[in-house]
Amino acid sequence: MMSSNSLFQRLAKWCPWLLRDEPKKPVKVLVTGAAGQIGYAIVAMIARGLMLGADQPVVLHLLDLPVAANALNGVRMELIDAALPLLRGVVATSDEAEAFKGVNVAIVIGGWPRRDGMERKDLISKNVTIYKSQASALHQHAAPNCKVLVVANPANTNALVLKEFAPAIPAKNITCLTRLDHNRALGQVAEKLNVHVGDVKNAIIWGNHSSTQFPDASHATVSTDRGERPVRELIADEIWLREEFVTDVQQRGAAVIKARKQSSSLSAASAACDHMRDWILGTPKGTWVSMGVYSDGSYGVPEGVFFSFPVTCEKGEWSVVQGLEIDDFARSKMETSATELKEEKSIAYEFL
Ligand SMILES: NC(=O)c1ccc[n+]([C@@H]2O[C@H](COP(=O)([O-])OP(=O)(O)OC[C@H]3O[C@@H](n4cnc5c(N)ncnc54)[C@H](O)[C@@H]3O)[C@@H](O)[C@H]2O)c1
């Protein structure tokens, strides 16, 4: 006998409007450090559909430390007050097990941010122990196919700790945020050429989310009335591309801290939404983005570290863009960042 489900599918083939109003099941999204700056900026973006799509209901799981419980409750109250139709529930807690329970997406922001004058390496000892504990909660309580984005610094090395200590989650499901740097690179090119940032694409951030990253505009293009044109040709200033552009993107986080006395939050939250949306819903045809992923040795990058690569995404899977030409200048910059990541890894292991 035909099941009611398959009868429905056959009917829907002839009457497609039957499918139109089928409600999507809510996705459980965890935000750690949700009472902090980025947390405060990102929760409304997620509940407005900027991360998972305008038709995707969500249940938000918010985690922060017990000392931040009042502030976290305030965030919960504001989410209710915002009357967001996609928001189907809020779990606000300082209990890691409750926070990670059954989550499909985890945006891991909780940790200690860098202050003026600090380098990311200074953060390692403070943050890796937090990440070991959260890895255990991820391993035990998250949905097995949970997709994880680490924002908290040192982002690449925190992602490595999650990968090492949450073996239930596939390594491909753990990523870290370099999309902010990628977006900064697009922004710098757009300002230089006085074009709309939406017309610039295919910059690359190679390496660590730190001042050793290599922002690379040598494969980027701009959409013009005369079709796609290489940024290199339009800027025609190799010194700017190799020096000023690279330094400005590498140092942008520090420049924002100097100006605001706090690290980037609005742009970080927006980039985290971009990262997750493209990963889950796919990158537009002909466009790649930068993501920190577990290195498979592509482009001669050592395995065993999280490294930012150009990737395209389809059906919820990312793949590293292959076959790009790497000149000696790019190669040496990539090696510098890979060396820093190996050093961060060994420092982190001293504290684990
Ligand atoms: N990858 C990037 O592009 C990028 C960009 C900006 C900031 N960051 C990093 O993101 C992180 C958060 O930045 P922020 O400005 O929101 O900082 P913040 O200090 O405003 O917020 C951090 C929050 O994390 C909470 N927290 C600390 N330990 C925790 C734990 N064990 N479990 C749960 N919550 C915990 C704190 O109580 C606080 O509410 C920092 O590490 C910062 O350096 C990364």
Ligand SMILES: O=C(O)C[C@H](O)C(=O)O
């Ligand atoms: O630079 C920082 O410490 C904050 C953040 O990682 C950023 O890039 O803005």
